Amino acid sequence: MTTITHHLTDDLILSYSAGILPEAVDLIVATHISLCDECRAALAAQDAVGGAVLERGRAEGVSDACLAGTLAKIRGKDWPETTQHDTPRDPVLPAPLRDYMGGSADAIRWRPVGMGVKQAVLRTKGTAKARLLRIPAGAAMPDHSHRGMELTMVLKGAYSDADGRFARGDIEIAHEELHHTPVADVGEDCICLAVNDGPLRFKGILPRLAQPFLGI
Template structure:
């Protein structure tokens, strides 16, 4: 997809390629990569470097690492175990394949947050969450900051805040230094995929009171 100007930074791509990225953020990165030729190429380059590094490692025996015959036998036996591949999902409408996989192939279950804003939580853990957000055109999200990292990927429409404009395929990377008031662009609703590793920090009283209910 062309026209994308805000990409996933290299440090997150490298963490994704190595399998160390938090699953919530990994979903945003996978979705962005599926939409962005440039980021997909950069990810491929990082994967190639990682593969070359693995190939350059000496065998375990040459590193003084002993592998027992029993461990080798159990590994070979495990390779023969039956494997049932998880169901695969293709893109549907504005939702790329990684989002449809997170949705289990079903439409989002939207819950109202007020002012026409809706959300559909895809997963939530002790430290953070990943969700779909539906923001009507022209509607603002309450002013807030962050206690950690937030990745927001636009799937439909656009929004603007103090850092610029974000259209379809763009990713905003927000950390604890950013206080902002995202406003959806006039026109079609802005639909985003957003992942956080900590609760948001709202200035206004009402959003703070409702925060435990809405789990944001």
């Protein structure tokens, strides 16, 4: 059983329910909700409120072309709606992330980024970027802050920073004011899904020099 102590904000859940998040943010929210009973219940409540508002609104006619276009977009979504059932199971990748990537964790193509840390960049539309990070057990990410928002969800293992300890299913929401150095727990590599809507601000010179080549 996954015990989650760090959750999504109400604003993120509301935006996810309204369908207005960038693709990368949408992906990490869906992935967290697939493991988190509390956030799944909050999403159901938001969806119910939205449905009630629509039912009370004045009906407007739409053209056949509009309806066909909407149905085509629904059928063309990159991952299915999040459900409580996560089968077949993967010990690392929850269903929305696994379906989006089209494979299991064993198929991830890791690339080194320095200090033993590896990453795999995911192809998402829009300005927000998504990537998988693998931090060796006991190792630290470079000291950094943010230009914009960074969402980090733990998929395997755990890490700690100035905001506390984050284990599988936990999601950390970092804004520009947070300056931190995530450190993986000793004994197991930490694998995370990270989403940024702006580049990181590294304190060290070497990470800053490598940043343009790593896309972070």
